[in-house]
Amino acid sequence: MTYFYSFIKTTSLLLLMHFCATAQTSYISATAKLPDHPRLLLLKGEEEIIKRTIKSDKTWSSLNQAILTECDAMVNIAPLERIKIGKRLLDKSREGLRRVFYLAYAWRMTHQEKYLKRAEMELLALSAFSDWNPSHFLDVAEMTMAVSIGYDWLYNDLSEQSRSVIKEAILKKGIEPSMDPQYNGWLKITNNWNQVCNAGITYGAIAIYEDQPEQSKSLINRAIASIVLPMGDYKPDGAYPEGYGYWGYGTSFNVMFISAVEKLFGSDFGLAQQPGFLKTAGYLENMTGPSGNANNYSDSGLRGELQPAMFWFAKKLNDPSLLWVERNRLMNSDPKQHVKNRLLPATLLWSNGLDLTKIAEPKATMWVGEGKTPVALMRTSWSDPSAIYVGVKGGSPSTSHAHMDAGSFVMEADGVRWAMDFGMQEYESLESKGVDLWNMQQNSQRWQVLRYNNFVHNTLTINNKLQRVDGKAPLTGHSNTPLFMNATFDLTSLYNESLVKATRGVALVNKAYVVVRDEIETSSTETTARWTMLSSANVSLTGTNKAELTKDGKTLILQVLEPATVVMKTWPTDPTHDYDTPNPGTILVGFEVKIPANTKTAITVLLTPASSASQKKQPVPPLQQWPH
Known part of the structure; x- marks a missing residue:
């Protein structure tokens, strides 16, 4: 806050000019009279x-x-x-x-x-x-x-x-x-x-x-x-x-x-x-x-x-x-x-x-908003507590109260939040230890706080670097097609020191499973991309490209379709500084991919609840072919 x-200090001159131009406007009549007390929100007798x-x-x-x-x-x-x-x-x-x-x-x-x-x-x-x-x-x-x-x-x-x-x-x-x-x-x-x-x-x-x-x-x-x-x-x-x-x-x-x-x-x-x-x-x-x-x-x-x-x-x-x-x-x-x-x-x-x-339940099962922090929010049902829900965001770390989480998503199924976000750390716990929390510059201490940087969010980390504060991920397309609800975001400017292009698409397919697809184009040097998902579930690595998450008697399968060869990993979420809050019962699951110079590649991950495991999966097309 x-x-x-x-x-x-960085408020635009346009906003200042707008305020100065309108501050003296008389919206209220000079002869306006107010009712007797009480007059705030609830008048006498109401x-x-x-x-x-x-x-x-x-x-x-x-x-x-x-x-x-x-x-x-x-x-x-x-x-x-x-x-x-x-x-x-x-x-x-x-x-x-x-x-x-x-x-x-x-x-x-x-x-x-x-x-x-x-x-x-x-x-x-x-x-x-x-x-x-x-x-x-x-x-x-x-x-x-x-x-x-x-x-x-x-x-x-x-x-x-x-x-x-x-x-x-x-x-x-x-x-x-x-x-x-x-x-x-x-x-x-x-x-x-x-x-x-x-x-x-x-x-x-x-x-x-x-x-x-x-x-x-x-x-x-x-x-x-x-x-x-x-x-x-x-x-x-x-x-x-x-x-x-x-x-x-x-x-x-x-x-x-x-x-x-x-x-x-x-x-x-x-x-x-x-x-x-x-x-x-x-x-x-x-x-x-x-x-x-x-x-x-x-x-x-x-x-x-x-x-x-x-x-x-x-x-x-x-x-x-x-x-x-x-x-x-x-x-x-x-x-x-x-x-x-x-x-x-x-x-x-x-x-x-x-x-x-x-009150009737809402008719639409997808909501999309553009603006400073664009989002796409999808679900299979409003009334089924086991419904699949996925929300993905774009935006910029430079926005008020933002984290380095452009491209991140949360996901629920069977009543379990499988892909999670830590959210905020209480401000006084950081300020009392001298953390320069409200400095939004690229190399500020704010981005060393574990919960604020991209390393523990459900997004990409490129060459082990922070996302760019001056970058922004706009929403580039979306569709509420019932069997392929989806949204795509352009993450390029978050990683423009390392990549020529980075786009992410998230889809809710056949009301049964979630697809997360990243398309990456490298520059003239080899690049390491790390894909991570934060969870409070127990994670078992069941194959080089597969992990099984379990919680509350429910199961989710995380499967990497491409690249064809990856090595699944987990990472701890332990505090990295004395000012970081502990995060018991949480873990990062994902993998790293080395991408040669001047290469275009795709990373495609499926998140499938056990209740949909037997359902046949359809091929995942390139993002430009997704219905928008």
């Missing part, structure tokens, strides 16, 4: 809509009760204290948002005094912090949103003295630092910092609008002009450049922003219609495998989680099938599993009276 500091939803649906009732039960547990715990972890106060800001949002929701739904009193206690404790850590402004943004929701939702029930203290904190510790050029570089950048910070400060401006009307209008206008910058990264199809985990962060706060503004002004000022933004719901839905785990490339965790913003998208698009994954999370798991999600009450706010039992 601190990457944003170095990112500012609780009744949620109560009707809860009353008519057991799943929604259970989720509501889980929030109330969690609030009961909060009643007797001490308020948060201002204790930083390294450079961040962010864990306190996030927990503050969770506590205040939950408790304020519980008060509005039940009017039980214990929730009001506990929320007020938390609000006063947060307001008493010396500051909200503006040097790492995400901390300020989330804290401002937390305190603003509490101030607004409880406004009519707080004492005048408490209101005064909380309002002063919003102004002095949230809004005013956002106006200081020392802290507000996020206004001009295109990653999740912009989305989160603009949302948080706008909530503050809305909360104290009647006391600071001109300043609040200016801040809301500023945010509308600024937040279009990261929204540009959803073009053209909705693929979010920073991956699953940061979609859940940046996109969720973007939706919190749009929802609040649209509620008050009857307009989202064209934000939802920004190219690709509404399409991103399809991206997020398809980024979850049949196991429920995320396609966790870049800085993402593996565990999928309920995404409240998806209910906003489904309502906006009038497409409940977008909620197939969320439906399963709500209906098939204990609602207590969701209570660590600080935005969970928004799920009920955006539930729209939806009957979860009537």
Whole structure:
């Protein structure tokens, strides 16, 4: 996340010019008046809509009760204290948002005094912090949103003295630092910092609008002009450049922003219609495998989680099938599993009276998105837990929060994640040991971190070198042909020091097995290509060109069709530095191929679940003959 500091230095002049040209636009009328409190997300009396939803649906009732039960547990715990972890106060800001949002929701739904009193206690404790850590402004943004929701939702029930203290904190510790050029570089950048910070400060401006009307209008206008910058990264199809985990962060706060503004002004000022933004719901839905785990490339965790913003998208698009994954999370798991999600009450706010039992599964089994980080996501079924799922990505290591993983893929079958990704390593575990984590230069320490370089990703390594930071793998073709779903990517610029050409195609064939094909053209020197796949399965090398992976009583066969002669290998995933996190229970399987100078060759690998082992395999044509 601190990457944003170095990112500012390289933000293009075009974006700066755009922001300067639009920052003074008055989106909000000078005579605009806001409704009385509460006015953020849920107006006075709108609780009744949620109560009707809860009353008519057991799943929604259970989720509501889980929030109330969690609030009961909060009643007797001490308020948060201002204790930083390294450079961040962010864990306190996030927990503050969770506590205040939950408790304020519980008060509005039940009017039980214990929730009001506990929320007020938390609000006063947060307001008493010396500051909200503006040097790492995400901390300020989330804290401002937390305190603003509490101030607004409880406004009519707080004492005048408490209101005064909380309002002063919003102004002095949230809004005013956002106006200081020392802290507000996020206004001009295109990653999740912009989305989160603009949302948080706008909530503050809305909360104290009647006391600071001109300043609040200016801040809301500023945010509308600024937040279009990261929204540009959803073009053209909705693929979010920073991956699953940061979609859940940046996109969720973007939706919190749009929802609040649209509620008050009857307009989202064209934000939802920004190219690709509404399409991103399809991206997020398809980024979850049949196991429920995320396609966790870049800085993402593996565990999928309920995404409240998806209910906003489904309502906006009038497409409940977008909620197939969320439906399963709500209906098939204990609602207590969701209570660590600080935005969970928004799920009920955006539930729209939806009957979860009537949600139909999506029709399409393939989703493709271009953009900064192009992806292709394929599966054989939405309803079969044993379905085959494969997701492959292109893109560049230079993208915000990216790894050296262009060309990498994940693959599931029979409920097992066979081809996996480590995802992120917790930032503080690296920063506390002095790792220069946010330096994206080619030879920076970032790329020595085991989980970040290409050596442990499911892609090619050429001559034992790192992928090029300035390289990019575009999507070059794709097809949703049912019996040969596929996508191809041009990896050449990732390896242009060593190769003339490198392309990768991944196909889901006959709904039965996966093909990974690489076509390589060498330059004037002999080249060594290493093909690797990371797995948590047990691996047995059963032949020179074959390996058998077993896990949870299931089996996958990895077979190399070409070159005809290879020697299968495994490599450990032990930490290479004292700052690398351990990776128990994982292994790399693959092989190395020496390719003569000035040669064109192909590497073709089949990944076949045991349940499809008897199925006849069809010849794998050159990539240029794949249907696109």
